[in-house]
Amino acid sequence: MEADLLALTEWWSPLLILAMGVATYATRAGGLVLIKRMRLSPFVETWLGQIPGAVFIALVAPMVLRAGPPGWIAAALTLAAARLWGNFLAAMAVGTVAIALLRALWPAA
Amino acid sequence: MREPIVFTRAGLLRGFLAALPLSVSCVAFALVYGLIAGQNGVSVIETGLLSLIVFAGASQFLAVELWDQPLPVATLVGAVLVLNLRHLLMAPTLRRWLTAIPAGRAYASVAVMTDETWGLSLADLEKGGRDAAFLAGAGLCLYVFWFAGSILGRLFGGLVPDPERFGLDFLGTAFFIALLSGFWKGRGDILPWLAAGGTALAAQALIPGTWYIVIGALSGSLLGAWLKGRRHGG
Numbered sequence: 001m002e003a004d005l006l007a008l009t010e011w012w013s014p015l016l017i018l019a020m021g022v023a024t025y026a027t028r029a030g031g032l033v034l035i036k037r038m039r040l041s042p043f044v045e046t047w048l049g050q051i052p053g054a055v056f057i058a059l060v061a062p063m064v065l066r067a068g069p070p071g072w073i074a075a076a077l078t079l080a081a082a083r084l085w086g087n088f089l090a091a092m093a094v095g096t097v098a099i100a101l102l103r104a105l106w107p108a109a
Numbered sequence: 110m111r112e113p114i115v116f117t118r119a120g121l122l123r124g125f126l127a128a129l130p131l132s133v134s135c136v137a138f139a140l141v142y143g144l145i146a147g148q149n150g151v152s153v154i155e156t157g158l159l160s161l162i163v164f165a166g167a168s169q170f171l172a173v174e175l176w177d178q179p180l181p182v183a184t185l186v187g188a189v190l191v192l193n194l195r196h197l198l199m200a201p202t203l204r205r206w207l208t209a210i211p212a213g214r215a216y217a218s219v220a221v222m223t224d225e226t227w228g229l230s231l232a233d234l235e236k237g238g239r240d241a242a243f244l245a246g247a248g249l250c251l252y253v254f255w256f257a258g259s260i261l262g263r264l265f266g267g268l269v270p271d272p273e274r275f276g277l278d279f280l281g282t283a284f285f286i287a288l289l290s291g292f293w294k295g296r297g298d299i300l301p302w303l304a305a306g307g308t309a310l311a312a313q314a315l316i317p318g319t320w321y322i323v324i325g326a327l328s329g330s331l332l333g334a335w336l337k338g339r340r341h342g343g
Contacts (some may be wrong), residue, residue, distance in 0.1 A: 004153075005143075006153075007152040008152055008154065009152060009180060009302055010179075011142045014155070016185065017155065018162060019182075019207075020163050020172065021163045021164075022195070023190040024163050024168060024189055024190075026190070027190065027194055027195075027196040027197055028196045028219040028220060031196060031197045031200025031201050032200045032219060037265060046112055046333075047330055048215075049195070049196060049198070050301060050337070051330045052192065052292050053192060053325040053333075054301060054305040054329030054333065055171075055188070055287050055330075056285050056292065056323065057302045057305040057306045057329060058305045058308070058324070058325025058326045059171065061325070062313050063282045063303050071279065072335050074276075074279060075282065075283075077320075078283045078287060079290055082286065082287040082289075083290050086291075088287045089137055091286070092141070092280060092284055094283075095283030095287075096280055097276065098220055100276035
């Protein structure tokens, strides 16, 4: 149970969150500034579109690798479910149930 | 002449109501986010502050996934910034609304803009919607539900006894895989994604900390942009 609702990882972690908020807001408001000031070069526009997929791959590849064989299978099933149904939550449910079952069948991992 | 663009309380309410159907999945995600935050040692107040101040789903999942001791400050801020660069492309598509209202209202409206409410607003604008408050109304709706769900997930998540047995530790991975599938645009993504994954794995093995995400993301996205430019540029 949580003993202290007001606990912090570091005393300055709210400042870190504020910095993350400023970074996020800069991207939201940045588009407004761009409307008025300049045009993005086609390369930059293409590049921005490529970023999210690349971020998620870079994040997920080590997570999947670390999860071992049950994780690899569960990851593939999650991806298949997401492609098939186009529904996030359903895909996540498939992945979670799959890894729980696979771990039960594969106790060494 | 087109009807003038307005910013009214009725528009705010209409946006709020239009986003209500999204609140269900919003709360569901927020619960998962709160749960993962708890698993990674993010405190209740930090979990809530992230939802109130950052208010960006994917970024917050990323942040709580990277949350560690000592806190990787540069990586957290850098990753959130890079991940949200896509927002730069969203406001310009709503320019007909955003340039017609006072600047203060426009800058306040985009503070609560998300992928989902941007999509709703763009649809409304293209159907002939003339009330720019729609964007802020839809955003506020999800803001409230996102925050409430985050806190509930964080408080409730700690009560699940053995999260690994139920596969709950895999939720974060599953979330990013499901999210990833939506960004798949076709075979042209194979090479950039292999590059992103390969450099991320290599960087993780060679460089301490979480730089592998930035390195993988930059190499993959730059390669993707270059390949695409070559294909279209002729």
